[in-house]
Amino acid sequence: MLQQTTVAAVGPFYERFLNRFPDSKSLAEADEADVLAQWAGLGYYARARNLHKAAKAIQNEHSGTFPRELDAILSLPGVGRYTAGAVSSIAFSTRAPIVDANVARVLSRVLLVGGDLKTSKNQATLWEAATQIVLVESVEPREVNPAMMELGALICTPKSPRCPLCPVADECEARKQGRQNELPFIPPKKAPTPMFDVCALALDKMGRVLLRKRPDHADIWWQGMWELPRTTRSENESSQEALIRLGQELGCQFAPQTRATTVKHGVTRYTIELECWRVEASHVTENESLKWVDAEEADGLAMPSIMSRLFERFVPNSASSEQLSLL
Numbered sequence: 001m002l003q004q005t006t007v008a009a010v011g012p013f014y015e016r017f018l019n020r021f022p023d024s025k026s027l028a029e030a031d032e033a034d035v036l037a038q039w040a041g042l043g044y045y046a047r048a049r050n051l052h053k054a055a056k057a058i059q060n061e062h063s064g065t066f067p068r069e070l071d072a073i074l075s076l077p078g079v080g081r082y083t084a085g086a087v088s089s090i091a092f093s094t095r096a097p098i099v100d101a102n103v104a105r106v107l108s109r110v111l112l113v114g115g116d117l118k119t120s121k122n123q124a125t126l127w128e129a130a131t132q133i134v135l136v137e138s139v140e141p142r143e144v145n146p147a148m149m150e151l152g153a154l155i156c157t158p159k160s161p162r163c164p165l166c167p168v169a170d171e172c173e174a175r176k177q178g179r180q181n182e183l184p185f186i187p188p189k190k191a192p193t194p195m196f197d198v199c200a201l202a203l204d205k206m207g208r209v210l211l212r213k214r215p216d217h218a219d220i221w222w223q224g225m226w227e228l229p230r231t232t233r234s235e236n237e238s239s240q241e242a243l244i245r246l247g248q249e250l251g252c253q254f255a256p257q258t259r260a261t262t263v264k265h266g267v268t269r270y271t272i273e274l275e276c277w278r279v280e281a282s283h284v285t286e287n288e289s290l291k292w293v294d295a296e297e298a299d300g301l302a303m304p305s306i307m308s309r310l311f312e313r314f315v316p317n318s319a320s321s322e323q324l325s326l327l
């Protein structure tokens, strides 16, 4: 949950999730849609899916008890080397290393590791160094791993590291050579790729809105979540043309009317300009992934936060719906 955000922001989500799923059994037995709905607003939905799968694996393969062995932890869905090392060292004091961004920065400076830290050669160097540290007999893994992370977060900061306060200053090669501000090398970021999407705001006579469930393909964002039907405009395609095509793809007809709003948001390496159009939808045949939904029913559906915001803004009786006549 803490991916790219703060403890303060995550707190309410964490409590809500733990209230609904207090243990791995309740999580394992839940529907995926319910898990995603409880996760809604946090982003990175693959994590929620993996957490759900991991809970099932704990129930089915480990008799409901979280495994202690590093290999068994590593085999849980969604658990990589860092998570496995953090859990097993902090919870069970296993001599397992961890390398996160903070630890990588500290080690790159102490050991003078140049170049992009993400290369496999540099990653191998960093993991090997972190392994050697936790293998020292007098070292307590559940103390040294968090200590290295804290050192990176508080002292060996990305800019202007506080070397005079640093407990490993005497061992630090970067400091000895006065190169602490040069390391680690940060490769220039690639500019985000722009995308232009449109979505259909279709209301029926009862004020219900048409929602579409996103497919479950592994290569798309927000798998299995609900949204206003949405598509990416292809080159030379107008917004209206894209909406008409989208209607055909969904087996119905869309007649675009007016543009309700345009919002911008980012997903992975894309910046997306999303036009939301009011459309008249006809010949709609509801099915498992296309249905008319009122505000109450929408409450229980997992939606990407950008869609929740549009829904709340434009659908009658939602928390903050606007008068449609004002659009």
Ligand code: SF4
Residues within 6 Å of the ligand: 106, 109, 110, 155, 156, 157, 161, 162, 163, 166, 167, 168, 169, 170, 172, 173, 174, 175, 180
């Ligand atoms: S001496 Fe400075 S650069 Fe080296 S690890 Fe400590 S804070 Fe980082």
